[in-house]
Amino acid sequence: MRKFILSLVFIFLITSIFSLGAIADDSDLYEITFDNYNYNNGSTVNVLIKNTSLDEISNWNLSFNLENDTQVLDYWCCNLIQNNNIVTIAPVDWNYTIQPGSTLNIGFTTNTPSDIFSDIILSFDSNNLNSNNSNSNIKSLSEANSKFAFEMFKQINSGESGNNVFYSPLSVSTALTMMYQGADGQTKTEMSDVLNYNNIDMDILNNDYQFLLSTLENVDEFVTLNIGNSIWIDDSFKPKPNFIDINNNYFDAEVLNIDLQSIQTVDLINGWISNETNGLINNMVNESNLSDAIMCLINAIYFQGDWTSPFNSDDTSERSFIKDNNTQTTIDMMMKYDDIEFSKGEDYSAVKLPYGEEKVSMYCVLPTKETSIDTFIQTLTMDKFTEIKDNLTLKSHFYLGLPKFKMEYGTKSIKKQLRDMGMSSAFSLIADFSGISDNSILVSDVLHKAVIEVDEEGTKAAATTVVIVDPTSVDKDNFYANRPFVFLIVDDTTDTILFMGKAADLSK
Numbered sequence: 001m002r003k004f005i006l007s008l009v010f011i012f013l014i015t016s017i018f019s020l021g022a023i024a025d026d027s028d029l030y031e032i033t034f035d036n037y038n039y040n041n042g043s044t045v046n047v048l049i050k051n052t053s054l055d056e057i058s059n060w061n062l063s064f065n066l067e068n069d070t071q072v073l074d075y076w077c078c079n080l081i082q083n084n085n086i087v088t089i090a091p092v093d094w095n096y097t098i099q100p101g102s103t104l105n106i107g108f109t110t111n112t113p114s115d116i117f118s119d120i121i122l123s124f125d126s127n128n129l130n131s132n133n134s135n136s137n138i139k140s141l142s143e144a145n146s147k148f149a150f151e152m153f154k155q156i157n158s159g160e161s162g163n164n165v166f167y168s169p170l171s172v173s174t175a176l177t178m179m180y181q182g183a184d185g186q187t188k189t190e191m192s193d194v195l196n197y198n199n200i201d202m203d204i205l206n207n208d209y210q211f212l213l214s215t216l217e218n219v220d221e222f223v224t225l226n227i228g229n230s231i232w233i234d235d236s237f238k239p240k241p242n243f244i245d246i247n248n249n250y251f252d253a254e255v256l257n258i259d260l261q262s263i264q265t266v267d268l269i270n271g272w273i274s275n276e277t278n279g280l281i282n283n284m285v286n287e288s289n290l291s292d293a294i295m296c297l298i299n300a301i302y303f304q305g306d307w308t309s310p311f312n313s314d315d316t317s318e319r320s321f322i323k324d325n326n327t328q329t330t331i332d333m334m335m336k337y338d339d340i341e342f343s344k345g346e347d348y349s350a351v352k353l354p355y356g357e358e359k360v361s362m363y364c365v366l367p368t369k370e371t372s373i374d375t376f377i378q379t380l381t382m383d384k385f386t387e388i389k390d391n392l393t394l395k396s397h398f399y400l401g402l403p404k405f406k407m408e409y410g411t412k413s414i415k416k417q418l419r420d421m422g423m424s425s426a427f428s429l430i431a432d433f434s435g436i437s438d439n440s441i442l443v444s445d446v447l448h449k450a451v452i453e454v455d456e457e458g459t460k461a462a463a464t465t466v467v468i469v470d471p472t473s474v475d476k477d478n479f480y481a482n483r484p485f486v487f488l489i490v491d492d493t494t495d496t497i498l499f500m501g502k503a504a505d506l507s508k
Contacts, residue, residue: 410449
């Protein structure tokens with residue numbers, strides 16, 4: 001059946017007739033996008049049902065009204081039963097299940113043009129809502145991580161005018177959350193404030209983090225996303241068992257007891273990081289980093305995703321890239337005409353480029369020519385990013401130019417940025433990590449490194465965060481990106497920001 005390009009899109013958020021304890025409200029369960037395209041003799045209609053919950057939906061049906069003289073000629077994807085003027089679309093014989101994060105497309109044609117399709121109702125038996133984890137509602141955690149992501153991005157960027165920036169907020173927050181398990185008093189309060197955990201109970205936080213990490217690693221069969229955690233403990237230090245058990249059980253952290261001052265340990269840690277990041281990050285730590293360390297908490301993330309719609313390498317050519325100081329450099333620009341989701345606001349334009357099954361995407365945000373990249377970043381918040389996503393509209397035959405680039409950021413100490421955000425006592429003599437040890441300890445440094453490669457086929461990215469712990473006796477309309485832009489890699493199933501970056505200087 002011929003597919004028509006749909007020009008009219010609007011979204012109906014349906015009010016459900018049942019409640020589910022794991023979901024905050026019904027709008028979190030699903031959304032329906034209803035499109036129709038009129039032509040000379042009739043209409044082609046698509047109904048998209050997107051499961052935005054964390055649960056499978058089965059035994060559902062969809063019904064809506066047709067105009068009196070409208071008849072259905074053909075359909076696809078699901079059975080269709082016509083009863084007078086009410087069309088009911090039900091699951092196929094094998095009871096098609098809508099998986100979390102997936103979108104089901106139901107299409108049909110009508111005999112006459114019609115613009116009126118109303119009373120859209122999605123109904124299903126609550127007994128057939130199959131929960132993957134009935135106690136998990138990661139919306140609060142996702143919002144907390146997103147707020148941290150933009151706040152940290154601004155702090156890192158503040159000292160990088162004219163330079164590239166790239167980091168993984170998920171990696172940083174995961175490593176810090178592992179350390180947070182042993183914080184108390186003022187130190188816990190400050191870490192909670194910076195990580196935006198004030199309204200999240202610790203048990204709920206840990207359960208939701210466990211669910212989040214598991215969900216991310218299985219988000220898309222065509223996307224590789226590996227997340228590894230480890231704790232390296234010096235032979236002279238004995239953390240409290242509960243701290244180790246929580247990190248092992250909820251964060252799946254490997255626990256290794258070893259001589260942290262040994263040169264062999266440096267090689268082992270760097271080898272672990274290299275293995276977890278598929279060789280993208282090497283030589284993360286050295287003997288100087290670990291000279292006084294009694295414990296290291298490490299997170300490593302590796303991502304590889306192929307574009308859902310790849311670029312043709314034959315269309316890549318050398319073009320100019322204009323930096324904020326108006327100097328120009330030569331880059332490889334990937335180009336194509338395609339159907340692209342595009343968003344535009346007063347000071348930006350943006351595109352969404354999905355990977356694999358479209359559950360993970362890269363969002364590229366280009367400030368207007370009058371707005372410098374650093375000025376724009378200062379205005380970028382979770383709410384503004386939500387606006388950017390909400391304003392996305394599918395554009396047909398859209399012209400897209402995106403630089404092909406590699407970027408390495410780090411190894412950087414982000415200790416100052418965390419202090420400036422309000423996490424100061426953790427790095428001082430008054431640090432309270434009594435949940436880890438009765439002995440006085442502090443965080444001496446937090447190291448971060450991230451790399452990314454973007455080409456015609458897709459994206460590879462990796463990041464590592466190392467939290468180094470010392471005893472307190474030691475104190476230490478077209479979108480053409482030919483100018484600086486912001487980019488984010490986001491798991492659209494959980495709204496988790498995996499990576500963020502600023503492309504400011506892409507000199508070859």
